[in-house]
Amino acid sequence: MSVDTGVGTLSKTAELQREQTFFDLAKQHRDSQHTASSMAGASAGTAVERRAYKNAMEKRKVASPDDPVALTRIDYEDDTKLYIGKVAIFDEEKNLLVVNWQAPAAAVANQASVHDPMGLRRKRIFDAPSNKITSFEDIVYKVLAEAVSDLDDHSYTGDALLQSLSRKRGSEMTDIVKTIQAAQDKLVRAEKDQLLIIQGGPGTGKTAVALHRVSWLLFNYQEELPPEDVLVVGPNPTFTRYIRRVLPDLGDDDVVQQALQNLLSNDVQLIGKDDPAVASVKGSGRMSQVLQRALRQRIRVPSADIRVQRRNTVLTVSVSAESIAEVLKSLQFDSFADGRRRFRQRLVELSAPQLGNIRRVDPEQFLDLRALDAEVEKIWPQITPQQFLRDLLGSKERMKRAAEGLLAPDEMEALYRQQAEKVSDEPWTMADLALLDEAQAAMREAPRTYGHIVVDEAQDLSKMQLRAIRRRSKNGSMTVVGDIAQSTGPYSRDSWDDVVAILGHEVPVHVTSQLAELEHGYRVPKQVFDVALPILQSAAPSVTPPRILRDVEYPPRFAGVPAEGLAEEVARTVFTHSGRGRFVGVIAPVQLWPIIREAFQADDLQWSESTEGELSTAINLVTPEDAKGLEFDAVIVVDPATILEMPHGERMLYIALTRTTTHLDVIYPWGSLPAILGGSDEQIPEAPEVDDDQHIASPATLTGTEEAPTGTEDSEPVGRDGSSTDGPLDTDPERLPDTIAAEGINENTSPMNGMAALDGLQQAMAVHWAKFFSAQLSENVPAKLIPAVLEELARMKLDDGLT
Ligand SMILES: Nc1ncnc2c1ncn2[C@@H]1O[C@H](COP(=O)(O)OP(=O)(O)OP(=O)(O)O)[C@@H](O)[C@H]1O
Numbered sequence: 001m002s003v004d005t006g007v008g009t010l011s012k013t014a015e016l017q018r019e020q021t022f023f024d025l026a027k028q029h030r031d032s033q034h035t036a037s038s039m040a041g042a043s044a045g046t047a048v049e050r051r052a053y054k055n056a057m058e059k060r061k062v063a064s065p066d067d068p069v070a071l072t073r074i075d076y077e078d079d080t081k082l083y084i085g086k087v088a089i090f091d092e093e094k095n096l097l098v099v100n101w102q103a104p105a106a107a108v109a110n111q112a113s114v115h116d117p118m119g120l121r122r123k124r125i126f127d128a129p130s131n132k133i134t135s136f137e138d139i140v141y142k143v144l145a146e147a148v149s150d151l152d153d154h155s156y157t158g159d160a161l162l163q164s165l166s167r168k169r170g171s172e173m174t175d176i177v178k179t180i181q182a183a184q185d186k187l188v189r190a191e192k193d194q195l196l197i198i199q200g201g202p203g204t205g206k207t208a209v210a211l212h213r214v215s216w217l218l219f220n221y222q223e224e225l226p227p228e229d230v231l232v233v234g235p236n237p238t239f240t241r242y243i244r245r246v247l248p249d250l251g252d253d254d255v256v257q258q259a260l261q262n263l264l265s266n267d268v269q270l271i272g273k274d275d276p277a278v279a280s281v282k283g284s285g286r287m288s289q290v291l292q293r294a295l296r297q298r299i300r301v302p303s304a305d306i307r308v309q310r311r312n313t314v315l316t317v318s319v320s321a322e323s324i325a326e327v328l329k330s331l332q333f334d335s336f337a338d339g340r341r342r343f344r345q346r347l348v349e350l351s352a353p354q355l356g357n358i359r360r361v362d363p364e365q366f367l368d369l370r371a372l373d374a375e376v377e378k379i380w381p382q383i384t385p386q387q388f389l390r391d392l393l394g395s396k397e398r399m400k401r402a403a404e405g406l407l408a409p410d411e412m413e414a415l416y417r418q419q420a421e422k423v424s425d426e427p428w429t430m431a432d433l434a435l436l437d438e439a440q441a442a443m444r445e446a447p448r449t450y451g452h453i454v455v456d457e458a459q460d461l462s463k464m465q466l467r468a469i470r471r472r473s474k475n476g477s478m479t480v481v482g483d484i485a486q487s488t489g490p491y492s493r494d495s496w497d498d499v500v501a502i503l504g505h506e507v508p509v510h511v512t513s514q515l516a517e518l519e520h521g522y523r524v525p526k527q528v529f530d531v532a533l534p535i536l537q538s539a540a541p542s543v544t545p546p547r548i549l550r551d552v553e554y555p556p557r558f559a560g561v562p563a564e565g566l567a568e569e570v571a572r573t574v575f576t577h578s579g580r581g582r583f584v585g586v587i588a589p590v591q592l593w594p595i596i597r598e599a600f601q602a603d604d605l606q607w608s609e610s611t612e613g614e615l616s617t618a619i620n621l622v623t624p625e626d627a628k629g630l631e632f633d634a635v636i637v638v639d640p641a642t643i644l645e646m647p648h649g650e651r652m653l654y655i656a657l658t659r660t661t662t663h664l665d666v667i668y669p670w671g672s673l674p675a676i677l678g679g680s681d682e683q684i685p686e687a688p689e690v691d692d693d694q695h696i697a698s699p700a701t702l703t704g705t706e707e708a709p710t711g712t713e714d715s716e717p718v719g720r721d722g723s724s725t726d727g728p729l730d731t732d733p734e735r736l737p738d739t740i741a742a743e744g745i746n747e748n749t750s751p752m753n754g755m756a757a758l759d760g761l762q763q764a765m766a767v768h769w770a771k772f773f774s775a776q777l778s779e780n781v782p783a784k785l786i787p788a789v790l791e792e793l794a795r796m797k798l799d800d801g802l803t
Contacts, residue, residue, distance in 0.1 A: 016135075019126070025091075026069040026097045068085065068133075069083070072125050074122070075120065082109075084099055084109050102215060111186070113182055114144050137159045161549075192221050193477045195500070195504045197509070198518065200483060202546070202654075203546070204522065206456075209481075217452055229450055231472060232256070232454040236261070238614065239259070242615060260461075260465060266440055268386060274490075279491075281415055282431035282462070283490060285464070288438055290399075294402035298383065299379065300378065302321050306378075319347060336442055343376065343379070347372070385443050394417060431464075437468040449473060451477060453472060459493060460628075470502060485654065489625070525552040526550065527556060534676050539654055557664070558678075575603055575605065578605070585630065587623070589624065590623055609622075631661055635657075636665045639668050639669065640666055640672075641673070
């Protein structure tokens with residue numbers, strides 16, 4: 001909904017000019033802003049504010065000199081105006097021209113609403129790439145309230161937000177400072193010293209909020225919280241790479257961002273994989289006691305007196321087994337290593353009386369140190385956490401002694417693993433890392449700690465992993481982000497209770513619903529969420545679905561194809577999307593990856609794989625597990641029935657379906673569309689005869705559907721409810737005749753449509769060239785024009801080839 005602000009076209013142009021003049025001026029000041037301290041020192045405001053600005057100027061930089069100086073402007077009823085940007089800007093008279101968004105004065109910009117304008121008359125949101133204002137949107141609170149009498153707080157989104165949500169996505173997340181919403185802002189600006197658990201549906205902005213919260217905390221708690229004292233933990237390297245730009249773009253370079261496996265890596269290589277049942281036992285909180293016991297059991301109380309040789313003699317001193325047992329029983333120590341040190345010291349002290357009158361000097365000098373250490377080693381071995389865990393997992397006997405009464409016999413059995421010859425060859429698994437971390441802390445020293453920790457996708461963490469994170473917190477100040485409905489894997493949970501129990505000590509605990517609910521879904525369009533909703537209701541009935549803000553013109557496309565043509569259909573669909581410059585995610589069970597790779601190769605497509613830890617800028621093959629937290633312009637969900645068969649299959653499918661900002665294709669073998677997606681048990685239609693030439697000529701028309709398998713150009717794709725529904729190729733307004741006419745393109749803009757008039761050989765060559773140029777073009781040519789350009793290029797090459 002846009003608002004008529006009463007500003008006419010001419011005056012709006014003049015206003016835009018005025019704003020541009022201000023933007024140019026502010027940019028000059030920003031560029032020349034160097035002695036920040038003197039400027040900030042003389043600026044208005046309290047001492048705290050002045051110090052804050054001073055530090056802001058010293059530490060923060062805009063990521064790009066082309067960043068607009070201001071993102072928004074707020075006008076108070078008394079005509080005071082405040083420009084808000086990513087950094088504060090002062091003029092040479094030390095007047096504040098632009099306030100940075102994290103400053104207290106800027107909070108009102110996001111928190112004002114129609115019902116409570118908080119003294120604001122207007123909020124202006126600029127669209128100003130490279131500091132050149134192309135337009136602005138005015139939200140005039142009074143006009144807005146009068147315009148829509150029954151407006152509730154939720155029904156006004158604003159064009160700037162919708163535009164921002166419709167933007168093309170890429171391999172890295174971006175900041176949302178310009179359009180952050182009131183409920184989100186409350187969480188961003190929540191007090192530091194608390195355990196804040198942000199629960200929210202897919203795409204409600206949890207990750208975005210958590211990252212902006214970090215930036216806000218860094219600005220507002222500068223004295224106590226330097227950037228390197230903040231840790232952001234993600235579930236896997238792909239996700240961490242996906243979010244890594246946001247904080248530097250907000251001016252916060254030195255925050256530590258790590259995937260959980262790297263944080264806990266303990267210098268071991270992850271080469272093993274646990275069965276879910278084994279991982280589940282390893283992740284249970286009981287393992288912490290098992291480890292403690294096992295560690296204690298490594299200390300051996302000698303059954304006989306021990307003798308230690310004296311230095312440079314054959315004489316020995318003897319220490320009784322009873323006195324050693326007594327020492328071991330009463331010894332207080334911080335870590336296993338510390339205990340060993342103390343025990344050795346006590347042993348020396350116990351030897352002292354037998355060293356005669358020389359004992360007043362350091363008695364250790366009169367003992368043969370090698371002999372002393374050998375005796376200590378027998379009683380209190382010096383082992384690494386890796387050796388310790390390897391010995392424990394590799395010995396049923398040890399495990400039984402340590403886990404008696406804590407683990408069931410079958411759980412102990414499940415944990416057994418044949419030891420590798422060398423510790424370095426042990427097939428360490430993800431679940432082992434938290435055990436190693438616990439052992440490391442108990443045996444050597446606690447890890448480095450942080451003043452604030454953000455944990456994303458926290459719904460999937462085991463209790464042992466949560467303990468490992470807790471261990472890294474200085475005082476419990478954390479922001480924990482997740483969605484119970486997306487909780488999968490061996491540690492899947494249905495509430496945050498155990499997370500609170502482990503993480504929530506020392507500081508107050510708040511779960512989002514007590515502060516501000518993240519109830520709006522910003523990513524997924526309505527048409528797509530309608531598909532995902534029944535799955536949510538079945539997979540997590542207690543979770544309230546997000547309110548979806550956005551419609552798109554593209555209905556989800558369901559394509560049933562012969563099983564043997566599944567991968568080809570995926571490749572064809574990918575080709576269509578990526579040819580239009582869309583950021584594509586193919587979410588498929590790993591067992592299908594080999595055939596999908598083959599199809600991609602056959603079509604000369606370049607792609608990245610989530611299991612390798614990085615997304616490409618174009619085409620990505622992603623497992624349903626890795627898809628968590630990611631988003632794409634176009635998502636192709638492959639074989640939903642197989643996804644449903646995975647552990648927590650419904651939640652996996654829900655996650656997969658909610659990754660798209662715009663286009664969704666569900667591609668499945670005929671007859672396998674799950675009922676929850678509208679499939680039925682109807683007879684599988686016979687596979688149509690596919691004519692090779694047509695196959696090449698018009699991939700779009702080969703998109704068969706379960707109800708109306710096609711293979712001919714005439715057949716019309718049919719939706720899962722039997723109604724006529726178009727695939728992305730045919731519903732895309734970019735391809736509609738009037739749009740095409742407006743673009744000056746004569747043909748259907750599919751890269752290969754419009755070639756039907758060519759004969760088979762010509763078509764084959766055209767297709768070849770179209771594919772060849774596709775990758776290069778997507779970098780340089782507007783997406784809309786690519787199909788037409790491709791076609792032209794293909795024709796030119798064709799002519800070359802024929803002449
Ligand atoms: N106020 C906002 N303005 C503009 N974009 C927003 C806003 N809030 C969220 N978004 C966008 O919505 C998308 C989803 O946000 P985000 O990834 O933070 O959601 P999430 O709740 O973490 O999702 P998931 O549960 O799937 O991990 C992102 O592209 C984000 O930039």
